[in-house]
Amino acid sequence: MHGKKMGFATRAIHDGQEPDELTGAVNVPIYLTSTYQQEAIGKNKGHEYARLTNPTRDALEESLCSLEDGTSAHVFGSGMAAITAMCTMMKSGDHVVCSDNVYGGTQRVFDQVLANYGLTFTYVDSSAAENVAAAITPATKLVHIETPTNPMMAITDIRAVADICHARGIELSVDNTFLSPYLQQPIALGADIVMHSTTKFLNGHSDGLGGVLVCTKPEQAERFRFVQKCTGGILSPFESYLLLRGVKTLAVRMKQHDANGRVVADFLKQHPAVKKVFYPGLKEHPQHELAKRQQRGFGSMISIELGSLENANRFAQRLKLGFLAESLGGVETLICHPATMTHAAVGAEGRARLGITDGLMRISVGIEDAEDIIADLKQALEG
Numbered sequence: 001m002h003g004k005k006m007g008f009a010t011r012a013i014h015d016g017q018e019p020d021e022l023t024g025a026v027n028v029p030i031y032l033t034s035t036y037q038q039e040a041i042g043k044n045k046g047h048e049y050a051r052l053t054n055p056t057r058d059a060l061e062e063s064l065c066s067l068e069d070g071t072s073a074h075v076f077g078s079g080m081a082a083i084t085a086m087c088t089m090m091k092s093g094d095h096v097v098c099s100d101n102v103y104g105g106t107q108r109v110f111d112q113v114l115a116n117y118g119l120t121f122t123y124v125d126s127s128a129a130e131n132v133a134a135a136i137t138p139a140t141k142l143v144h145i146e147t148p149t150n151p152m153m154a155i156t157d158i159r160a161v162a163d164i165c166h167a168r169g170i171e172l173s174v175d176n177t178f179l180s181p182y183l184q185q186p187i188a189l190g191a192d193i194v195m196h197s198t199t200k201f202l203n204g205h206s207d208g209l210g211g212v213l214v215c216t217k218p219e220q221a222e223r224f225r226f227v228q229k230c231t232g233g234i235l236s237p238f239e240s241y242l243l244l245r246g247v248k249t250l251a252v253r254m255k256q257h258d259a260n261g262r263v264v265a266d267f268l269k270q271h272p273a274v275k276k277v278f279y280p281g282l283k284e285h286p287q288h289e290l291a292k293r294q295q296r297g298f299g300s301m302i303s304i305e306l307g308s309l310e311n312a313n314r315f316a317q318r319l320k321l322g323f324l325a326e327s328l329g330g331v332e333t334l335i336c337h338p339a340t341m342t343h344a345a346v347g348a349e350g351r352a353r354l355g356i357t358d359g360l361m362r363i364s365v366g367i368e369d370a371e372d373i374i375a376d377l378k379q380a381l382e383g
Helices: 008-014 055-068 079-089 104-112 129-135 158-167 218-231 237-248 250-270 288-294 309-318 344-354 370-382
Strands: 072-076 095-099 120-124 140-146 171-175 193-197 211-215 276-278 301-305 334-336 360-364
Touching: 008 055, 008 237, 008 250, 055 072, 055 211, 055 237, 072 079, 072 218, 079 104, 079 140, 079 171, 079 193, 079 211, 079 218, 095 104, 104 120, 104 344, 120 129, 129 140, 129 158, 140 158, 158 171, 211 218, 237 250, 250 276, 250 301, 250 370, 309 360, 309 370
Parallel strands: 095 120, 095 140, 140 171, 171 193
Antiparallel strands: 072 211, 193 211, 276 301, 301 360, 334 360
């Protein structure tokens, strides 16, 4: 937009979102069209068919590319659609190394869908970079990490894993959903691809699904544009508009999410009904110092151990302000039970290996007044 690179909040509001040339409207119009009039055979105004391009979606992709400091961005109908599109870079026989504590849906699509097409997957505790190095084989084409992990909040050293990957000619993708580009910049730390479920903090209002891949190389951009064209799993113009609207307030929302997350974690750490708190902002967290180095803040994702399914269910039923619900990253406080929600597909044995107990609850701290969030958690814990 400008010759000099502006600050994050400024770019979130302006990059890709110039006033409409026709009317001067300061918001990008929602172009609800499936096709475009062509001036002559072989001559158009840059758009042919909405599966290929849409001006609202184009604006969104420019905005997200700017925020992650990539070279291109490609939006899809959901976070899972984005991850699936990313794996189209590979072919039968290729191997992927993945963080073992990723979102359950990621492991499900890898093991129950993509494995049927000849891809193989190895899951490791990527919080120790040497585990990633040990899992790499001659067939490895991609390392995919999630940091912090869902729901155990383990941190992976992005720079260390990127160095391991690049020394072996392997690409690194980072799921940045939990922190958003405001709190973490994986490309600056060496990542080749950044993905998000845009449903979460980027949207911020729990009213639209989406996913994005942010690239660093021309061949990636060419591949993902081709996948958008061929498979059609693109984001609709209306949901692109919702996401553009959400991104404009990303900086201020994330500041409040982060501030609330810190005080709520401190409260939970001291409450006798909470057996353990998983939050990188606490000094007791094993990767607290790493989180301080590679993140701009600690965010608002917290997991707590309540000791049993009975305790977890009692807590969930007593919530009044916070909502027991799937998803995260909305302005409202959302609380989920990973064992029966996000990680049900992993199975009991897999959950036990990862430390996901029946008493574990994951909290996405919203931007309500912190004292109200704490009061609600307190009464729910003590009921």
